[in-house]
Amino acid sequence: MNTGLKMRMLDKIKESLLEDISYKDISADAIIDEDRMARADLIAKEEGIVCGLEVFYQAFKILDEGAKFTCSHKDGDRVYKGDKIGIVECKAQAMLLAERTGLNFLQRMSGIASMTRYMVDALGDESVSLADTRKTAPGLRVFDKYSVEVGGGKNHRFNLSDMVMLKDNHIGVAGGIRQAVEKTRKKVSFSKKIEVEVESLDQVREALDVGCDIIMLDNMSIDQIRKAVDLIGGQALIEVSGNIGPDKIGDYRGLGIDIISCGALTHSVKALDISLKNMEII
Known part of the structure; x- marks a missing residue:
């Protein structure tokens, strides 16, 4: 993904995060201390073409500048049910805050890429x-x-x-x-x-x-x-x-x-x- 495209997307990702975070995540805030770190696996639950990995990562990075995303795939790769696409590490509260937004983008973008590849073939x-x-x-x-x-x-x-x-x-x-x-x-x-x-x-x-x-x-x-x-x-x-x-x-x-x-x-x-x-x- 080129720099210009990434910059155009960032504002939209922030807008989407704000739909979930008008003030704070009262669920995460109640059970997790602010400074705790967490790790989670990004898993494909069906076969398709993955797309939007950088967008997914940016949802976490916006909330935690130290967020890390170790990824074994790139946009355009075919994934299969059960594949571990990558690992996210960041502050636990940021992970719970960004999870839905990041997945919404990733799932939609991957769905479009998958349909396009299917029709091209x-x-x-x-x-x-x-x-x-x-x-x-x-x-x-x-x-x-x-x-x-x-x-x-x-x-x-x-x-x-x-x-x-x-x-x-x-x-x-x-x-x-x-x-x-x-x-x-x-x-x-x-x-x-x-x-x-x-x-x-x-x-x-x-x-x-x-x-x-x-x-x-x-x-x-x-x-x-x-x-x-x-x-x-x-x-x-x-x-x-x-x-x-x-x-x-x-x-x-x-x-x-x-x-x-x-x-x-x-x-x-x-x-x-x-x-x-x-x-x-x-």
């Missing part, structure tokens, strides 16, 4: 990029998109200023694809790519006529996609989107498309079961 086509969307949890986009990359996917737009994407509502308000693209070119820098969402072969032709960089085929059947690929003929990158889940993604192998964007990578993720166990005072 199920697609089985290295010529096609599996991309995320902006359908991320509010406030957690930096974590969600990092997790997709760890799982082997690609990041689509991080925010609305990254590139132009003209979807059905933009096109409807502008009066059509040509009008939308022409208005955009008058106001947006030449350095920004223009992507247009289309729902029919007639719209594919319109997008080609105005020279779009990327054409998104939205909710098209496999047969329609094949026809669109032939029609585009390499004149633009081809993105496919719309209700593409792990059970269907293999159907898109070998079609000649460039990108599959999939909201399911982040909007309905199942957390990977990971626990902090065997806590002991040292």
Whole structure:
């Protein structure tokens, strides 16, 4: 994880800790002296791709600068049920305060990375990029998109200023694809790519006529996609989107498309079961 990314995440980790610590942990405070140290094991309870280990560690380090995390895995590694991923050592009160926050991030991020890796493998086509969307949890986009990359996917737009994407509502308000693209070119820098969402072969032709960089085929059947690929003929990158889940993604192998964007990578993720166990005072 690079330094810039880590810095962007730290404030969010602190915010999440504050959700649990409005004043103090009355349970931990009642039974553990402030200066006592503790050790605990981070254990995988099911198979998957681990992701967010540095985020997990920072939750403890924010509360105890002397916290240590000895880890036998790195982000992107596959773990199996029963694997000891690492050992946390820090002040006992800090461990109990940070445990849930650290695990919440780690479990969600690992769930996203695991789903992404599963779908990349199920697609089985290295010529096609599996991309995320902006359908991320509010406030957690930096974590969600990092997790997709760890799982082997690609990041689509991080925010609305990254590139132009003209979807059905933009096109409807502008009066059509040509009008939308022409208005955009008058106001947006030449350095920004223009992507247009289309729902029919007639719209594919319109997008080609105005020279779009990327054409998104939205909710098209496999047969329609094949026809669109032939029609585009390499004149633009081809993105496919719309209700593409792990059970269907293999159907898109070998079609000649460039990108599959999939909201399911982040909007309905199942957390990977990971626990902090065997806590002991040292």
